[in-house]
Amino acid sequence: MDSFTIPWPCLDSSAKKPNTDFPKPTTQKSFAEAVNNVCEIPASQLPQACVKGAELAITIPEKDYIAGMEACKHNLHGRIVWPKGATPLTVVALKDKLALLWKDLGRWGMLSLGKDYYEFAFSSLEDVRRVRSIASWSLNPGILKLFAWTKDFNPRTQQNCSAQVWVRFYGLSQEYWRQNILFAIASSIGTPICTDAATAKPLFERTFGQFVRVLVDMDLTQIIRYKVLVERQGFAFFVDLEYENLPDFCTNCNIIGHHLNNCKRIHANNENHATKEQGIVKKQARETKKTYVQTKDGRVDQSRSKFMDDGNENSGKAQEEDEDVIIVEERIN
Structure with missing residues (x-):
């Protein structure tokens, strides 16, 4: 008997049953499972902090510091000089641009240190020499300048010298x-x-x-x-x-970018110094002005009026004495 197809799926008993299996709910990780870099060192093995003067001090493990120095032996520091008005690129965009320029190198990485400073890690000394053989790398926009890696590098205190x-x-x-x-x-x-x-x-x-x-x-x-x-x-x-x-290098600021003759700090200090000198000269050159202060108010003393007649000739002299003045020197501010 030839097989035939039932046009109504609801009457076909051999039709596939719908899948009633629901996905199992995912269990949320605990905080300890999510954070895999938790401190596993017992607190008793950690160095104890102390107070020196008014500051808190701690001594780090020297062995781990030496290991960190060894890990950075093929590192370089770099600084990107962006043109005025340019938008700085992200670390990912910078790495993509440099990957085209450094495609012949081995494994390398970079990280941002802030203030346009970066640190680069290379897998071999030969790669370090190859990238440093070029004085500056054009990023279009911006120029990357590499310099030797130094310990205790802090971008906040770094002066480009x-x-x-x-x-x-x-x-x-x-x-x-x-x-x-x-x-x-x-x-x-x-x-x-x-x-x-x-x-x-x-x-x-x-x-x-x-x-x-x-x-x-x-x-x-x-x-x-x-x-x-x-x-x-x-x-x-x-x-x-x-x-x-x-x-151009300024020996006053100890930074690259302008010459000593164009140093704004020196010009500002000179202007302040000149202003102070002008103030001193003005103070020394103050003029004196003579002012006349009346010693008496011109009123006749009552005790003297009893002994003076209206027609006495000495009354005129007494009035003149009452109008005597003295000279006082007063400085002009």
Whole structure:
């Protein structure tokens, strides 16, 4: 017998029964289960706080601090200089932009420290050298400047006083064009980062030999040297230094961005000092004015009126004496 299909599903006994299984309710996690980074160290093993003077003090475990220093050995600090009117990017957007520039690197990460400062963690020393070989990275908008990692870094107290500068070395013959020698000379003025492509070429491929070019991370609070004495066994000579695009640095504020001649703080202090000097001069140059104060009010004393006649000639003299005046010097404010 040929099978046929019943057009009315309600009469078909072989129709699939509806699924009556309801999803099981999810159990809510407890607070201890949700927070997986709770402190598991017994309170008895934690250091005890103490009061030193008026402040509370605590001593941290030195072993863990050393481990933290070891974990940061391939880290760098960086600062992004945003152009005026530009909207700063989020950390995720910055990382996406840098991922296109650093696509050949190994694993790396970044985090925001505040005040446009960032910290970068790299997986190898070679990656650190590669990213520092470029003085600044263009983010369009903004420029990322990387500098060496330092312990106890605090963005709130950080003053931007270091810069990566290309330095030219004049007076070096070809036997000195070796990386260890060049970096040794560059270390006298800062932290050497790399040489340019022309300097790094092998001797047979080198076509330029007028000067050496080394990228140096310089602390601008130090004295800028324009020559250095290079010594070897039995011989010494001077090497002239020339800096390319050395940024303006204010020795009064200890920050990069303006020169000492354009320091607003100095101009403000000079104006305040000039105002104070003008006030002192005005106070010293106060003029004196003579004022006349009447010693008597002109009224005749009653005791004297008994002995004076109306026609007495001395009455006129007595009246003149009553009108005597004295001179008093009074300063004008």
